[in-house]
Amino acid sequence: MKLSKEEILIIDQYLQKNIVSFIDIRYEMLDHIALAVEQKMEFEKLDFKVAFKDYMEQHKKELLKLNSIFLKIASYKAFSILLNGLFKPISLSIYFILFAFFYLIANYTEIDYNSIFQIMNFTLFFPLGITYLYQVFSKIKKYSVANDILGLLGMLNYLLNVVFRVQYSIHNNNILFIYYALILGLGIVTFFTYKSILNSYKTKYVV
16 A cells, blocks of 8 residues: 655654754655555555554664665665766766866866866866855754765875875876876766765655
């Protein structure tokens, strides 16, 4: 017996108010509860309100303890999307185009390709950093794992290019351009992964 959108919304609102505010974790928990309530309604011949009330009275403490498990489920899904995205044909095309871009600049122009990388890197990662900070410190609806992906990406970029300055320890231009392509490509792919994760929840439920 499938729950209606209105019944799904009742569960979602209950979870948001009483258990967890992060959208991605909440929706993984919602899937679990909705299935259990559907089964309870079918096997015990109950209406939704009675079945949902009985289930939460019996399992609320258990669900609170299982919060970390639902976080792991959401994390697994998010990082699976990211890893799959890194090796899609369009992603490989992005890496190649970026490599070719720096190769052509270095060999056919007088432009400083290191400066071009820094400008592109700042242009790409600054908005991602602002998005991350806005999500963390604002009161808007938040996605735990999606935010973490942006945070990890920003930290990785900061460590590689600001703290350790990896680009200045690479003396072979072709290897350097591969590094530039991978760093910038990773930023682009991660941004679209972030949007994909958000859309996957928005299309499944009304956010």
